[in-house]
Amino acid sequence: MKRLPLEGVRIADLTMMWAGPYATRVLAEMGAEIVKIESPRAWDNVRTLLPIEHPQPWNASWYFNDYARDKKSLTLDLAQPRGRELFLRLIEKCDVVIENYRADVLDKLGIGYEVLRRARQDVILVSMAGFGKTGPERDLVGFGPIVEMMAGMSSLSGYGDDGVPYKTGISYGDPVGGLAAVSAVVLALIQRGRTKQGVWIDLAQRETMAQMAGDAFAAASLRGEKPTHCGNRHPTWAPQGVYPAAGEDQWLAISARDDAEWRALAGAIGASDLAGLPLAERRARHDELDARIAAWTKQQDPQVAMESLQALRISAGRVLNTHDIHWDPHLLGRESWMFLEHPCIAPWPQPASAWRLEEAQPVPRRHAPLFGEHNREILCGLLGVAENEIAELERAQVISDAPIGARVG
Amino acid sequence: MSDELPLSGMRVLEIGGGVPAAFATRFLAGYGADVVRSEGAPDALTSDEQAALLGGKRRISVSDAQLRTLALAADAIVEDGRPGALAARGLDPHALRAEKPALVITSLTAFGQHGPYAEYESTNLVAHAMGGIHSLTGVMSRPPLQNGANQAWKLLGMNGFGATVTAYYGALLQGEGDWIDLSAQECAAGMLELYGPRSGVDGVPSPRLGNRTNAIWGLYPAKDGYAGVCALHRQVPALYGLIGDPELQQPKFMDPMERIKDDAALGDKVKAWFAPRTKAELVELGAKHKVPIGAVMTPLDLLGNASLAERGFFDEVATPSGPARVPGRMFLGLGWRKGQLSQPGADTSAVLRDWLGGAR
DSSP states (O other): OOOOTTTTOEEEEOOOTTHHHHHHHHHHHTTOEEEEEEOSSSOOGGGTSSOOOSSSGGGOOHHHHHHSTTEEEEEOOTTSHHHHHHHHHHHTTOSEEEEOOOTTHHHHTTOOHHHHHHHOTTOEEEEOOTTOSSSTTTTOOOOHHHHHHHTTSGGGOOOSSSOOOOOOSSOTHHHHHHHHHHHHHHHHHHHHHHHOOOEEEEOOHHHHHHGGGHHHHHHHHHHOOOOOOOTTOOSSSSOEEEEEOSSTTOEEEEEOOSHHHHHHHHHHTTOGGGTTOOHHHHHHTHHHHHHHHHHHHTTSOHHHHHHHHHHTTOEEEEOOOTTGGGGOHHHHHTTOEEOOOOSSSOOOOEEOOSSEETTTOOOOOSOOOOTTTTHHIIIIIITOOOHHHHHHHHHTTSSOSSOTTOOOO | OOTTSTTTTOEEEEESOSHHHHHHHHHHHHTTOEEEEEOOOTTSSOHHHHHHHOTTOEEEOOOHHHHHHHHHHOSEEEEOSOTTHHHHTTOOHHHHHHHOTTOEEEEEESSOSSSTTTTOOOOHHHHHHHTSHHHHSSBTTSOOOOOSSOHHHHHHHHHHHHHHHHHHHHHHHHSOOEEEEEEHHHHHHTOOTTHHHHHHHHOOOOOOBTTEEETTEEEEEETTEEEEEEOOGGGHHHHHHHHOOGGGGSHHHHSHHHHGGGHHHHHHHHHHHHTTSOHHHHHHHHHHHTOOEEEOOOHHHHHTOHHHHHTTOEEEEEETTEEEEEEOOSSBSSOOOOOOOOOTTTTHHHHIIIIISSOO
C-alpha cells in the first residue's frame, strides 16, 4: 500500500472543542501521529458538553469520538512543573505543536514558542486563536458562530424579507479554521524541509472565515456594497430556490441556469405556458414561478423528483437532513460512511476521509482514544519514564485516566 | 519567485477555473507557487470573484496538446471540470500520473468522480443542499436557507488547497503524488458538528434552530444591528454577572441541566440585555469579562477594522473598476506574495517559455 503523505510526522495536539480537533482529525487521516494532550482538570470540553448516560461519559460522547478518531490520548497537567517538564520532553520528539487556546493562554502556561524552541529548535507551532495573537481584538473570546459574525459571513445570509442575518446551522468558523490550520501545518513542513527552520504560525479563525467571502469584500471596497439577502435565490439566473416536497420537512433545491434549463424545468412541472420566458421576465416574475414549481414539488417524493429532474439535465438536489444524509444512495455508493468499533459505545456511521487520495487511500483506522489511554505508551515507550514513576504521576494528578471533577457542560 | 516563500519552485496548473479551483489555487499562488490558469468558460467567475481569487496567477490560452505538455511540466493540477473532462482533453489523470508519478492532480466536483450522482448537474445551491449544512440553517417555519457567497464551492476550494499541499508534501518526500477526488457533498457531510453524529446515533434529523441554538448560544437584536453570545458552562457566571439580574443566580439558571428547561425565560433576559446596547459596547464588554460575545459585521465594516488593518490582512488588487481590497494571506508566519490580476491569455508566451523552454 502506498504511504500516506504525512506518515512519520508527529503532532502534539493541545486543541479543544472543534476547530483544532477538526484540523488534527484531517491531519490524522493523512497519516500524521496525533498525540492529544488534555489536563486531568481541563479536558476537552466536547467530551462532556452533552449529557451522556454512561459510567464514563467522557469516553462515550459520539460528538467527541467523531472528531478524535485516530488520535492518541495523553493526559498531562501543564499547570504542574512535572507536567510541563514531560510536555517539553515530548516536544523534543514532535514536529508540530498545534493549539487553539485563547490568545494569552499558551504563554500563561509557560510553553510559548520560545520555550518550545528550546526543547526543539525546528519545531512548528500553529496557534489558532479566534482573532489571532496580535492586534487590538486579540483578547476577544470566540467560538465558531462568533467568528462567523465577526468575519462578515453571517451578514451575507438571510431570507431577505425581514432584515435578519443568519448564522450557519453549524459552528461554521470551526471547521473552516481547522482546514486552514491543516494547510498551515503542511506549508510549514514543506518550508522546514528546505530551510531546516521551524516557524510560528498565527492563524486567526476570523480571518480564515473571511476568506470565504472574498468577493463580498471586493464588492464592498469597489462599490461600497452592503449585503443583500436573497434567500435561496441566485443573484443572476432564475428561477432558483428551495421548494417543499412530499414528506415531513422535505425540500428540493432547484436551479435554472439558462433558458434551456428553464424550458426543461417548465416542461417537467407542467408549466409549458411559461417555458418561453426570457431571463428578465423570469427574474421579474420569480414569485409566480416559485409558486408554480412548489405546486409541483409538493406532490413529489424528493428522491424521485431529484432523479427525474436530473434525468432531464436540470440542476436539482434534495436538501438532505442529518438523518437522510446517512442513507443517501450516492454517499452509500461511494462508501462515504464507515463504522469503527468502540469500547464504550455502539458504532455509528462516521464520515470516511473526504480527501480521497485515490492511490494512498486514507481510511480512518481506530476509534477515538479513551481518556489517558496512551499515557504509558507515550510516557514510558517514547519518553523513557520508568514504570514506577507512573503511579507517582497518577498520585500527584499530573496524569489520570479520568477527568477530575467531571461534569456536564 | 522568492526562495522565502513556502511553495517556491512549485508549479501549478489550474484548469477549469470556476470558484473551487480558483479558490484553491489562490492560496497556492500567494504562498509562492507559480500558478498558471487555463481559462474555463468566460462567465466562470464574476468580476468580484476574479478580484478576490485571481491575484498572482498567470493566465494562458493554449491548445489541448500544449496543455498536456504543461501538465507534465507541473507539480500539481487543480481542476474543477465535470468527471471525465480532463480525459476528454487528452489529460487522463491515470495516464498523466503514469508518465509523471510525482504529479498531484486535484479534481474538485460537486459529487466526486464516481458514484450514482457523479454525472449530476449541479450549482452551488444544489451542492450545498446535498451536503447537510443547508438543512440546519434557517428556521423550521421557513425553507432551509443557503449561506451567502457560494459556500459549497468555497468550502470545496478550501479543501482543495489543503489536500493539494498535503499530497505535494508527500510527493516531495516519497517521489509519488496522487489523484485526489474531492466532492463538495462529502466535504460538507463530514463536518456536521454534533448534529451529524447525533443523527447517526439516534436516527432523528436535527432541526433548524435559526439564530438560537439555546439562550446562551445565539444571536440577538442589538441597538444598531445584531450581536450574539456563545457561552460554555464555565463562562456562564461571567455572562450572568454582566447581565446583572439576581434571579439568574437561582439553580434553575445556574445548573446546566435545569437551564435547558427554562431556556425561553433565560432567552428573554439575554435579549433584554442585548437590546439597548450597541454592537461595539457588547463586544467590548465581552472582551473585558472574557465572555464570548460578537457582533454581526459586514465586509464594509471590516474594511475599516483596526485589528485586521494592524495585522495586514487585506491585499489591494488593481481592477478595471479601481483598486479592490480583498482578503490576503490566510495566516501570519509564512511568506506571502501579494499578486495582481493578469488578463486572460496574457501570459501564454512567457509560461510556455518558462515551463517548456529550458531548465527550471
